[in-house]
Amino acid sequence: MPASPAFGGHLGSSPRAGTCTTGNDYGRGPHEPPCAGLRVTDLHIPDVDTEHDTLGAALAYAKAGWYVLPVNRQTKHAGSVLGKGWPAKTSRDPETIIAWFAGADHALALHVGRSGAIAFDVDRPAELPDLLRAVLLTVPGPMQSTRVDDPERGHYLYAAPCDRALGNSAGTLGRTWGEVRGRNGIIVVAPSTHEKAAEGGRYAWERTGMLPELPDVLADALPDATDATDAATDAEVSAFLKTHQGGARPELLTGVLHRFDAAVRAGESRHNAMLTAAAWAMREAAAGLYPAVEAAHRLSTAFAAVMSVSRDGSERVLAPGQARAEFGGILAWAVAQTVFADAAEVRQAVDERAPRGEFDGLLLERPQTPPSAVEQPATPRAEHHTAAAVEQPVEQPEADELARLAFEREVAHELRKLRVREEAARLARKQRQAAAPRPVIVPLDEFLSVPDEPVAYRIDRLWPKGGRVVLAAQYKAGKTTLVGNLVRSLVDGDPFLGAHTVEPFAGRVVLLDDELDETMVRRWLREQHIANAGAAAVVSLRGRLSSFDLLDPETRSEWAAALRQAGATVVVLDCLAPILDALGLSEDKEAGRFLVAFDEMLKEAGVSEAVLVHHMGHTGERARGASRLRDWPDVEWRLVREKNDDGESEPNAPRYFSAYGRDVDVAESLLAFDAPTRRLTLAGGSRKDSAADKTLRAVVDHLGLAPGQSQRQIEAAFKDTEHNRAAVRGALRRGVANGVLGTTPGRSGGSAYHVKDVSKLATSAPAILKRDDFSDLVNSVSAGQPSAPSAPSTFASISKDHDISAESAPDARRTETAGHSASAPSAPECASAPAASAPVRPPKGGWRTGAHSAAEPPPGVPPQATNGRRWEPTAPCQGCGETMVLLTPGQTHHPLCEQPR
Structure with missing residues (x-):
C-alpha cells in the first residue's frame, strides 16, 4: 500500500526478536512483566480495503490477533451495540463475529487495549509534539487514513509495551493534536463507512503489516491507566494464571461456584452472574487462596454448562466454543479488576466471612463439593442445566502439574488442527491433479516447427x-x-x-x-x-x-x-x-x-x-x-x-x-x-473528443455573434465558465484544422477568428443519444420494465448549464447549433416563432454586451458600419422568419430549420 507522505513508507524491518509474543496465550499480567528486552508480536493489520464486506474484514482482523466489536455507524460509541460491559464482550471467535455482522449494518471497530496495542488518533497533524512526530517518522507502523484531503490525519498503531498498562491519557504530549487510544479504547476501521463520508471522511489503510513496539522514549511520556474498566490483554491473563498458584484456602472456590449456581437458578443473567463470580474468584486467587488456573477452568466449565440450553425457550444458546470465547472476555475483565484489589484486605474479609475453625468444622460435618458440568438427561429441562451437579472428590494435582497438563492439552489440540489442515490440503491437491493431467514437455525446435496461423x-x-x-x-x-x-x-x-x-x-x-x-x-x-x-x-x-x-x-x-x-x-x-x-x-x-x-x-x-x-x-x-x-x-x-x-x-x-x-x-x-x-x-468519439467538441460548439456560437475576435478576446469571453483557457485554445486549433473556423490577419500580427463552415461542425460531432434515452436505459434496469422513447436525435442535446451566457434562453433543455441566435427556441418551436422574438446579442465578454440600443440596428435590418464597428451580414431565416447571422454565402435557413435533403 502507498506510504503516508508525512510519516515514512512501509514498515522497513521485521519485528524485533527476543521476547514475549501474543497469540493463543492468554496474556501478561498487571502484576509482573512476563518478558524483558525487545518484543515480537503476531498482532498485525491484514490487507483490508473498501471493497471488502464488513463480515469478511472482521474475520480477517480477528485472525490477525485483534478483538473486534460492532458499533453504531453514526455514534461510534463502544457500547452502542454490545451495551454495558462491552469490554468483556469483544471477541475473536468466528461464530460470535458472524452472529454480530451477518446481515447487519454495523460499523467495525478494534478493541485496542485488550488486543495489546495502542493507537494515536491524529486529528491535527500540524500540532503534533516533536517527540510524537519523531517516533511516527522513524518507527512507522500501520496507518489508517481518516480524511481524503489530509493524508497525515488518521490512526497510527503500535504494540503496547509488555510491562505497561497504558490508558487513554495523552500525558505530557498534550491533546491539541488528537487522542491516545489505549485501555478501554477502540478505533473504527475499514471497510466501515465514515460517518462524515460526505465531507471527505474515510477509513482506508495506507500501511498494513506487523505492529512495531512503542519505543520506550514515547511510552515514558504516557501514564498508565487509572481504572480497571477495560479487559486485560491475552498476555496479562496468561501471566496472571501462571503467577497466582497459591492454595491457602482451596475449599473457598466451591462457595464461589455455588453462588454462581444460585444466581442462575434465581433467574439472573448468566453473563452478569459469571462476571460477579469471576471477579470474586480472581481477587481471591490473587490473594493466594486458591490457584487461578483451577478457578478459571472450573468457572469456564460451569459457564459452558448453563449456556448450552435456554431456561425459558427464548434465551440464547451457545455452542461450547462460543461459550468458551465469551468466558474468555469475562475472565479478561475479571483479571483487570485485580489490579486495584488489596490482597491483605481480601484475605481479612475471607477470614471474617469464614473463619478457619468454623469452616473446618463444616467440612467435617458435610464436605463441600464444587458444582461442575455433567451429562444432561436425554430429555433435559431448563432447571436441570445448572452448574450445581455433584462432583466426586478427586486428588488435586499440584499447581505446576496442573499448568503443565493444561499446556499439553492446548498443544495437542493445536497440533491436531495443523495436521487436519495439512491433510485436507494434500487431498485437495491430489484431487485437482487427478482432474487436470500434467502437460507434455515439448522441445523448442519441435514446438517452433508448427507453422503460425494468422491472427483470427x-x-x-x-x-x-x-x-x-x-x-x-x-x-x-x-x-x-x-x-x-x-x-x-x-x-x-x-x-x-x-x-x-x-x-x-x-x-x-x-x-x-x-x-x-x-x-x-x-x-x-x-x-x-x-x-x-x-x-x-x-x-x-x-x-x-x-x-x-x-x-x-x-x-x-x-x-x-x-x-x-x-x-x-x-x-x-x-x-x-x-x-x-x-x-x-x-x-x-x-x-x-x-x-x-x-x-x-x-x-x-x-x-x-x-x-x-x-x-x-x-x-x-x-x-x-x-x-x-x-x-x-x-x-x-x-x-x-x-x-x-x-x-x-x-x-x-x-x-x-x-x-x-x-x-x-x-x-x-x-x-x-x-x-x-x-x-x-x-457512434464514435471518446470522452476527450466529446469535451473538445463541446467547447468548439460554444466557440462557434460565440463567434457567430461576435466574429473577428482574437484568441485573447475569445479566452476572456469564456473566463469563469466551464471552458478553461486550455480547452478554448484546443477548440480553436480543432476548429481551424477541420474547417469549421477560419482566420484572417488581426491586429498586432495576431489572427482574428470567424466561423467558416458550420456544416462541418455538425458532421464532425457524432450522432449520440439524447440524455433521456440513457435515463430510460437505466430506469428500465432498475424497474425491470423496458421503455420506448423516441428515436435518437441527430443533434447533440445541450442542457442549459452548458450555455455560455447567463442571459441565455430560459428553456432547461434545447438543441442548439452555431448560426442560431443565442436565445433562439429549439427546432420544434422555430417554425412558429415571431420574426423579431430573439435579438442578435453576443454572450457576456464579447465585443457587444448590451441589448439593442438606439445606435444599433434592430433585428432584420441590413448591417451597417456604426462608430467604426463591423457588422456581420444578417438576414431573416426563410423557415422561421427570425433574424440570423449569415455564416456561409447564400445561407437561407438556420441549420435547424433547413429542409431535409
Missing part, C-alpha cells in the same frame, strides 16, 4: 478466436444490455455494436446469468429480436448459486457434462461477484481459485471461448479485486459512464466502450442506444 478473430479486432474476455463495467452502466447485444451478434451474425463483424461458428452460446430474475432475462432477450434463437441457451442462476460450486471437482464435472450435452461453444458468465460471494471467496485474494476451476470446467466441456462479466470499483475504471482478474483474460472490454463537472457519474450519462488486450487495441468510443430494440452501436 471471433469478433473482428475485439475478440481473438479461442480467447477469454473480461467485460469490466461500472455500476449501472448497462452491462446486461451489452451482453444481450453480444449474444444476438454471436448467434445471428450481426456486426457487434454495428461495427465489428462476427466469424460464424458451430455450436451454441450459453448464457449463465446470476443477477437478473428469470422473467427479466427473458423479456430483455426477447427485445433483442434474435432471429436464430435456437443457437443460444440460457441458465438462470439467481437463487441457485450454491449449485455452481466449481471448486468441488464433482460439481465441476457435472457442469462440464451439461455444457457438452447442450453443444456449448461459447460461454458468457454474467457476472462474477455473486458467485464469489456464494463460495465465500474474496475478490482481492481468492478470485484466482474460481478462475482456475472455471478454466478447468471449460476445458472439460470442450469450450474454447468465454466472456466473464465483472464490476469495476466505485472509484476506478478497472475490474475491481485481485490483479489476477486482469491477468486471466486475453482481452479486457470496458464499459464506462461519462462523469459530470463534479466528477460524478449520473444515471443518464453517455456510455463509452473500449477494448485492449492481445492483438486487440480499440480506442474508446461513444455508444448510441436504441431503446425500442435495446440495440447498441458505436
Whole structure:
C-alpha cells in the first residue's frame, strides 16, 4: 500500500526478536512483566480495503490477533451495540463475529487495549509534539487514513509495551493534536463507512503489516491507566494464571461456584452472574487462596454448562466454543479488576466471612463439593442445566502439574488442527491433479516447427478466436444490455455494436446469468429480436448459486457434462461477484481459485471461448479485486459512464466502450442506444473528443455573434465558465484544422477568428443519444420494465448549464447549433416563432454586451458600419422568419430549420 507522505513508507524491518509474543496465550499480567528486552508480536493489520464486506474484514482482523466489536455507524460509541460491559464482550471467535455482522449494518471497530496495542488518533497533524512526530517518522507502523484531503490525519498503531498498562491519557504530549487510544479504547476501521463520508471522511489503510513496539522514549511520556474498566490483554491473563498458584484456602472456590449456581437458578443473567463470580474468584486467587488456573477452568466449565440450553425457550444458546470465547472476555475483565484489589484486605474479609475453625468444622460435618458440568438427561429441562451437579472428590494435582497438563492439552489440540489442515490440503491437491493431467514437455525446435496461423478473430479486432474476455463495467452502466447485444451478434451474425463483424461458428452460446430474475432475462432477450434463437441457451442462476460450486471437482464435472450435452461453444458468465460471494471467496485474494476451476470446467466441456462479466470499483475504471482478474483474460472490454463537472457519474450519462488486450487495441468510443430494440452501436468519439467538441460548439456560437475576435478576446469571453483557457485554445486549433473556423490577419500580427463552415461542425460531432434515452436505459434496469422513447436525435442535446451566457434562453433543455441566435427556441418551436422574438446579442465578454440600443440596428435590418464597428451580414431565416447571422454565402435557413435533403 502507498506510504503516508508525512510519516515514512512501509514498515522497513521485521519485528524485533527476543521476547514475549501474543497469540493463543492468554496474556501478561498487571502484576509482573512476563518478558524483558525487545518484543515480537503476531498482532498485525491484514490487507483490508473498501471493497471488502464488513463480515469478511472482521474475520480477517480477528485472525490477525485483534478483538473486534460492532458499533453504531453514526455514534461510534463502544457500547452502542454490545451495551454495558462491552469490554468483556469483544471477541475473536468466528461464530460470535458472524452472529454480530451477518446481515447487519454495523460499523467495525478494534478493541485496542485488550488486543495489546495502542493507537494515536491524529486529528491535527500540524500540532503534533516533536517527540510524537519523531517516533511516527522513524518507527512507522500501520496507518489508517481518516480524511481524503489530509493524508497525515488518521490512526497510527503500535504494540503496547509488555510491562505497561497504558490508558487513554495523552500525558505530557498534550491533546491539541488528537487522542491516545489505549485501555478501554477502540478505533473504527475499514471497510466501515465514515460517518462524515460526505465531507471527505474515510477509513482506508495506507500501511498494513506487523505492529512495531512503542519505543520506550514515547511510552515514558504516557501514564498508565487509572481504572480497571477495560479487559486485560491475552498476555496479562496468561501471566496472571501462571503467577497466582497459591492454595491457602482451596475449599473457598466451591462457595464461589455455588453462588454462581444460585444466581442462575434465581433467574439472573448468566453473563452478569459469571462476571460477579469471576471477579470474586480472581481477587481471591490473587490473594493466594486458591490457584487461578483451577478457578478459571472450573468457572469456564460451569459457564459452558448453563449456556448450552435456554431456561425459558427464548434465551440464547451457545455452542461450547462460543461459550468458551465469551468466558474468555469475562475472565479478561475479571483479571483487570485485580489490579486495584488489596490482597491483605481480601484475605481479612475471607477470614471474617469464614473463619478457619468454623469452616473446618463444616467440612467435617458435610464436605463441600464444587458444582461442575455433567451429562444432561436425554430429555433435559431448563432447571436441570445448572452448574450445581455433584462432583466426586478427586486428588488435586499440584499447581505446576496442573499448568503443565493444561499446556499439553492446548498443544495437542493445536497440533491436531495443523495436521487436519495439512491433510485436507494434500487431498485437495491430489484431487485437482487427478482432474487436470500434467502437460507434455515439448522441445523448442519441435514446438517452433508448427507453422503460425494468422491472427483470427471471433469478433473482428475485439475478440481473438479461442480467447477469454473480461467485460469490466461500472455500476449501472448497462452491462446486461451489452451482453444481450453480444449474444444476438454471436448467434445471428450481426456486426457487434454495428461495427465489428462476427466469424460464424458451430455450436451454441450459453448464457449463465446470476443477477437478473428469470422473467427479466427473458423479456430483455426477447427485445433483442434474435432471429436464430435456437443457437443460444440460457441458465438462470439467481437463487441457485450454491449449485455452481466449481471448486468441488464433482460439481465441476457435472457442469462440464451439461455444457457438452447442450453443444456449448461459447460461454458468457454474467457476472462474477455473486458467485464469489456464494463460495465465500474474496475478490482481492481468492478470485484466482474460481478462475482456475472455471478454466478447468471449460476445458472439460470442450469450450474454447468465454466472456466473464465483472464490476469495476466505485472509484476506478478497472475490474475491481485481485490483479489476477486482469491477468486471466486475453482481452479486457470496458464499459464506462461519462462523469459530470463534479466528477460524478449520473444515471443518464453517455456510455463509452473500449477494448485492449492481445492483438486487440480499440480506442474508446461513444455508444448510441436504441431503446425500442435495446440495440447498441458505436457512434464514435471518446470522452476527450466529446469535451473538445463541446467547447468548439460554444466557440462557434460565440463567434457567430461576435466574429473577428482574437484568441485573447475569445479566452476572456469564456473566463469563469466551464471552458478553461486550455480547452478554448484546443477548440480553436480543432476548429481551424477541420474547417469549421477560419482566420484572417488581426491586429498586432495576431489572427482574428470567424466561423467558416458550420456544416462541418455538425458532421464532425457524432450522432449520440439524447440524455433521456440513457435515463430510460437505466430506469428500465432498475424497474425491470423496458421503455420506448423516441428515436435518437441527430443533434447533440445541450442542457442549459452548458450555455455560455447567463442571459441565455430560459428553456432547461434545447438543441442548439452555431448560426442560431443565442436565445433562439429549439427546432420544434422555430417554425412558429415571431420574426423579431430573439435579438442578435453576443454572450457576456464579447465585443457587444448590451441589448439593442438606439445606435444599433434592430433585428432584420441590413448591417451597417456604426462608430467604426463591423457588422456581420444578417438576414431573416426563410423557415422561421427570425433574424440570423449569415455564416456561409447564400445561407437561407438556420441549420435547424433547413429542409431535409
